[in-house]
Amino acid sequence: MGITASNLSKVYGTQKAVDDVSFDMSTGEVLGFLGPNGAGKTTTMRILTCYLDPTAGTATLDGYDIHEHPEEVRRRIGYLPEDTPLYTDMPVIDYLRHAAELQSVPQAKIPSRIQKMMDVCGLGRERHKRIGELSKGFQQRIGLAQALLHDPPVLILDEPTTGLDPNQIAEIRELIKEIGTEKTVMLSSHILKEVEMTCDRILIIDQGRVVADGPTEKLREQFMGGTRLRVSVDAPGDADVGRAFQEMEGVASVQRTNGTYELAADGDAEPAANVFRLCANRDWTLTELTPIESSLEDVFRKLTEAPASPADATAEAA
Secondary structure, rough: OOEEEEEEEEEEEEEEEEEEEEEEOOOOOOEEEEOOOOOOOOHHHHHOOOOOOOOEEEEEOOEEOOOOOHHHHHHOOEOOOOOOOOOOOHHHHHHHHHHHHHHOHHHHHHHHHHHHHHHOOOOHHHHOHHHHHHHHHHHHHHHHHHHHHOOEEEEEEEEEOOOOOHHHHHHHHEEEHOOOOOOOOEEEEHHHHHHHHHOOOOEEOOOEEEEEEEEEHHHHHOOOOOEEEEEEEOOOOOOOOOHHOOOOOEEEEEEEOOOEEEEEOOOOOOOOHHHHHHHHHHHEEEEEEEEEEOHHHHHHHHHOOOOOOHHHHHHHHH
């Protein structure tokens, strides 16, 4: 049944950490929950896990309301906070047994659940080592294993790949994708490339409010406009190439960087053919004509970068 958040708000004094946030998630979906530092991501996750009470609004997880049935909500959530809370002096297997008991896993099922999490998270060879002796990557795996021990239908992960090396990040990414085929997974991360590769859908919040929601490709189309091209030409020194491109049909803007031009199309125009014809007509050698695909990072920056203040603009001009 997934997650449904309805008009969630959280106010601290005069500051709204979360401001009227609403969204839905279904089972079998991996949602990337993004935003700059202080945007309200962790606060929202803490509300969903019943760690914090919202000032207004509500949410349901797997059909249970956070106000009416908080204990049932907690039973159905696997939560990995940003700073993984582990007892570092305990051996891995003892810690997982302790976590299983806290999560009310039936005694008869605890050994099999621990073994399964050992297999899923690749912890078998480390089972008798003390947690404090293991690398950050293995500690993250232990945190993920304890979040999954009670087989929750909903998994909420706050920065699950913090501090991991590239190989460990790739392993955790594949693990999350596999888990996400049968559970509802919500994850927050600042590694946007990983989010793009892992998640089915992206939700971006800024200053506590939802500013974008949808698959990455849809967000690119919605917020980054039409086609963009990278163009390089070999032209005579007196040729005003930039002006020629700017006056060309279907081009909205032209930017030049180190002799290379970036052309943004006007609406749905496709100016590539016009660029080719222009160069041919003027006897210029076209050395590059490459489409520029917007990334999730481009979308994120466009939606969350604060506009420059008048004072900043004056300082820059000076």
